[in-house]
Amino acid sequence: xxxxxxxxxxxxxxxxxxxxxxxxxxxxxxxxxxxxxxxxxxxxxxxxxxxxxxxxxxxxxxxxxxxxxxxxxxxxxxxxxxxxxxxxxxxxxxxxxxxxxxxxxxxxxxxxxxxxxxxxxxxxxxxxxxxxxxx
Amino acid sequence: xxxxxxxxxxxxxxxxxxxxxxxxxxxxxxxxxxxxxxxxxxxxxxxxxxxxxxxxxxxxxxxxxxxxxxxxxxxxxxxxxxxxxxxxxxxxxxxxxxxxxxxxxxxxxxxxxxxxxxxxxxxxxxxxxxxxxxxxxxxxxxxxxxxxxxxxxxxxxxxxxxxxxxxxxxxxxxxxxx
Numbered sequence: 001x002x003x004x005x006x007x008x009x010x011x012x013x014x015x016x017x018x019x020x021x022x023x024x025x026x027x028x029x030x031x032x033x034x035x036x037x038x039x040x041x042x043x044x045x046x047x048x049x050x051x052x053x054x055x056x057x058x059x060x061x062x063x064x065x066x067x068x069x070x071x072x073x074x075x076x077x078x079x080x081x082x083x084x085x086x087x088x089x090x091x092x093x094x095x096x097x098x099x100x101x102x103x104x105x106x107x108x109x110x111x112x113x114x115x116x117x118x119x120x121x122x123x124x125x126x127x128x129x130x131x132x133x134x135x
Numbered sequence: 136x137x138x139x140x141x142x143x144x145x146x147x148x149x150x151x152x153x154x155x156x157x158x159x160x161x162x163x164x165x166x167x168x169x170x171x172x173x174x175x176x177x178x179x180x181x182x183x184x185x186x187x188x189x190x191x192x193x194x195x196x197x198x199x200x201x202x203x204x205x206x207x208x209x210x211x212x213x214x215x216x217x218x219x220x221x222x223x224x225x226x227x228x229x230x231x232x233x234x235x236x237x238x239x240x241x242x243x244x245x246x247x248x249x250x251x252x253x254x255x256x257x258x259x260x261x262x263x264x265x266x267x268x269x270x271x272x273x274x275x276x277x278x279x280x281x282x283x284x285x286x287x288x289x290x291x292x293x294x295x296x297x298x299x300x301x302x303x304x305x306x307x308x309x310x311x312x313x
Contacts, residue, residue, distance in 0.1 A: 004307050011253045012275050018170040019184050021163045028162065028191055035192070 143207040151199055158198070162191055165211060168277075172215050175276040178253055186222060190214050205286070212277075212287045216269050223261045223268070252310075259309035260302075267302035270295050 099122050106118060143164070149157035169190055173183035193214050201210065260268055269288055273279045281299075285292045 005303060008256055008303075008306065009275055009278075011249065011256050012175045018167040018174075019180075019187075021166050024166060024184070024187070025159050025162055028188055028195075031188060031192060032195060 144203060147198060147201055147203070147207065151201070158195060161194075165208075169211070169215060172276050173219065176219055176257065176272060178250075178257070186218055189218050193218070209283075209286050212273070212279075212283075216272065216287065219272060220265060220269065255310060256306070259306050262309065263302050263305060266290070267298045267305070270298045271302045271306070274299055 099118075103119060143161065146157040146161045146164075150161070166187065169187045170183055173186040174180065177183050177186070190211070194211070201207075260271055263271065266288070270284055273284050273287060279287070281292045281295045284290075284295045284299075288295065290298070
């Protein structure tokens with residue numbers, strides 16, 4: 001066993017001068033510098049991530065949830081007059097306005113079919129009246 | 136440890152109080168021993184230097200927390216063995232040994248034959264269990280006593296002897312069979 005031990009000690013025997021201590025220390029300092037830079041980068045990356053995360057959290061926490069309600073136009077209480085025409089005037093003064101005037105107005109408004117109906121109904125009315133009078 | 140000088144502790148205290156130059160002095164003082172330890176194991180100057188750098192980097196990081204409870208050289212040996220063990224487990228062995236490219240045995244060139252033996256031996260050592268490997272490395276590379284080995288590894292003297300005995304027996308088998 002001792003022979004074997006001596007043999008392996010002989011095998012591992014290595015004679016070599018070590019590295020120059022000054023250049024070794026310089027390399028070591030360079031490595032330390034690199035390590036410090038790497039740590040700094042990791043730290044600043046982490047703090048940037050934390051900042052973005054914080055800003056994101058603060059922003060999302062300020063969002064207010066909108067009420068989920070379907071709005072239909074029919075329910076909208078509005079004072080808007082969609083058809084701002086002289087119809088209103090006509091409604092109010094039905095008794096005073098003459099049929100001819102109204103017919104002219106309808107023609108001007110190009111509602112030709114309505115006008116036609118109106119003339120027809122007017123004639124019918126007049127005829128009925130004449131018939132009633134004759135009775 | 137016997138070779139521990141009181142100066143080490145002084146340098147460490149100075150470093151701990153913020154004097155960076157003391158660390159350089161400490162490196163200068165122990166560089167040859169650390170480098171020699173790794174050179175015997177790796178047989179490669181570059182790798183030995185890299186591992187020595189690793190050791191002093193670890194030392195720089197941890198020396199501020201050194202509490203002077205054990206001697207500095209024991210502490211340094213612990214870092215050495217941990218570094219070499221992690222290097223072995225990282226399978227760097229394969230890269231450095233290039234066993235597939237080992238020279239043919241039986242040639243007349245004695246230096247080549249010795250190199251082949253050396254590679255084969257360290258391949259065998261790398262295959263040993265961690266405890267046995269550590270004891271063998273400390274015994275072979277620095278010829279440390281069992282007492283010193285027990286201080287470094289934290290095992291008893293008897294256990295160090297037993298581990299060494301088993302390791303040598305196993306190494307003999309490996310080398311004889313190869």
